[in-house]
Amino acid sequence: MHNHTLIRKAKAVVTCDAADHILHDVDIRIEEGKITRIGAGLDPIGCEIIDASHSFVYPGLINTHHHFFQTFVRNLMSIDYPNMLVVEWLDRIYRVFKEIDSDVIYHSSLTAMADLVKHGCTCAFDHQYCYTKKTGTSPVDRQMEAAGTIGLRYHAGRGCNTLPRSQGSTIPDEMLETTDAFLADCERLIDAYHEPDPFGMHRIVVAPCQPINSHPHTFIESAAFARDKHVRLHTHLGEGENPIMKARHGKRTLAWCEEIGFVGPDVWFAHAWELDAQEHAVLAATGSGVSHCPAPATLGGFPILDIPGMLEKSVPLSLGCDGSATNDSSNLLDSLRMAYLMQAFHGKSRNRVPSPYEMLKIATVGGAQALGRSELGSLEVGKAADLFFVDVDMLELCGTLHDPANLIARAGVCGPVERTIVAGKTVWEHGRFPTLDERELAREGNRICTERMAPHFPL
Numbered sequence: 001m002h003n004h005t006l007i008r009k010a011k012a013v014v015t016c017d018a019a020d021h022i023l024h025d026v027d028i029r030i031e032e033g034k035i036t037r038i039g040a041g042l043d044p045i046g047c048e049i050i051d052a053s054h055s056f057v058y059p060g061l062i063n064t065h066h067h068f069f070q071t072f073v074r075n076l077m078s079i080d081y082p083n084m085l086v087v088e089w090l091d092r093i094y095r096v097f098k099e100i101d102s103d104v105i106y107h108s109s110l111t112a113m114a115d116l117v118k119h120g121c122t123c124a125f126d127h128q129y130c131y132t133k134k135t136g137t138s139p140v141d142r143q144m145e146a147a148g149t150i151g152l153r154y155h156a157g158r159g160c161n162t163l164p165r166s167q168g169s170t171i172p173d174e175m176l177e178t179t180d181a182f183l184a185d186c187e188r189l190i191d192a193y194h195e196p197d198p199f200g201m202h203r204i205v206v207a208p209c210q211p212i213n214s215h216p217h218t219f220i221e222s223a224a225f226a227r228d229k230h231v232r233l234h235t236h237l238g239e240g241e242n243p244i245m246k247a248r249h250g251k252r253t254l255a256w257c258e259e260i261g262f263v264g265p266d267v268w269f270a271h272a273w274e275l276d277a278q279e280h281a282v283l284a285a286t287g288s289g290v291s292h293c294p295a296p297a298t299l300g301g302f303p304i305l306d307i308p309g310m311l312e313k314s315v316p317l318s319l320g321c322d323g324s325a326t327n328d329s330s331n332l333l334d335s336l337r338m339a340y341l342m343q344a345f346h347g348k349s350r351n352r353v354p355s356p357y358e359m360l361k362i363a364t365v366g367g368a369q370a371l372g373r374s375e376l377g378s379l380e381v382g383k384a385a386d387l388f389f390v391d392v393d394m395l396e397l398c399g400t401l402h403d404p405a406n407l408i409a410r411a412g413v414c415g416p417v418e419r420t421i422v423a424g425k426t427v428w429e430h431g432r433f434p435t436l437d438e439r440e441l442a443r444e445g446n447r448i449c450t451e452r453m454a455p456h457f458p459l
């Protein structure tokens, strides 16, 4: 019986530490889910040995925005996101969302989490705002169950919508909740799952879905509640809703969030595509973070973030897949390369393109900052053993190996990674989940999708 793990002779370790160290031919010793030593020729006694002599090792990617429940509403051309405004899309897609039940939540979450883990993600936040008559308050409980099955480090955003359609929202009435019921369930979930200590596997985030689809007091009370409980806050911002906010409140969304106190180092926003340079300065001054999701930005035709400009101002930036209905995958490696290519395309004329390695750091160190997890995001002694391997003895990677730091975002890794380790445990290796029957789970998920969701898809 081995108590510890030794990753032996890694061909390269891209640490993503503050000094941007790239180490070669080193061992990594892991004890109790943490990295305890990094160096050449470490003592292997008492350790399970993992050979990494043909592998590049990276810190696990951190996904800071997603909607797992949308995974069974993918590839649906009858509600085609690129061909409509986001508010129109919301109006139509919610009619399908209201058919989601508790089993759909479990299997769609499991599917998304498996895709993430296969592609090097070790810690994910999900923004769960789909509460129907059929799910009741079960979704986060079912997601925690799925995270335990896959072995992913998981932050659940408990979302909500409180504003009726009659008052201008896009939400079917049967999917509305009251602010009191929402906050009561947040409290229940925090008591049941939130692990505030460093290295915890599960956390809860208070995350009303978006300002246009809730009463203002939902956001005001959420901010007060989250601060009282010392948990983080999240919502959508700058994705086409500004004209509605101006008509309702006389100001853009970020100014409204600032006015009600929904900004700060404990807050991060999904998207921020439509924010201007002055608003970037507000994000930087308040320490509010952004989750950049390149796939829906592209499919929705949104402005491309000026990442070098935002980094210059020290806006905390991280990376997300976003909902599976606007991506339509949960492959964060793919989103990382897409984010880099978009920056190259749009940055060329501005004469400032971030390096692929800078984009990798947004997906690792940046993600850790967004989630308030300074013990994640880099490979250093004392940090969590959350990491992934890329087997570099592969023909498609020949000729790229001279620069491990830039490889992931520039050349890209197509297909699953070699191995993913979360909290010191291997959760994916050599094409299989060590504790799961993947084919059986895929068949069961497809059966549930076909039975429960497909009959409600518009033609």
Ligand SMILES: [Zn+2]
Binding pocket: 065, 066, 067, 127, 236, 270, 322, 323
């Ligand atoms: Zn989203």
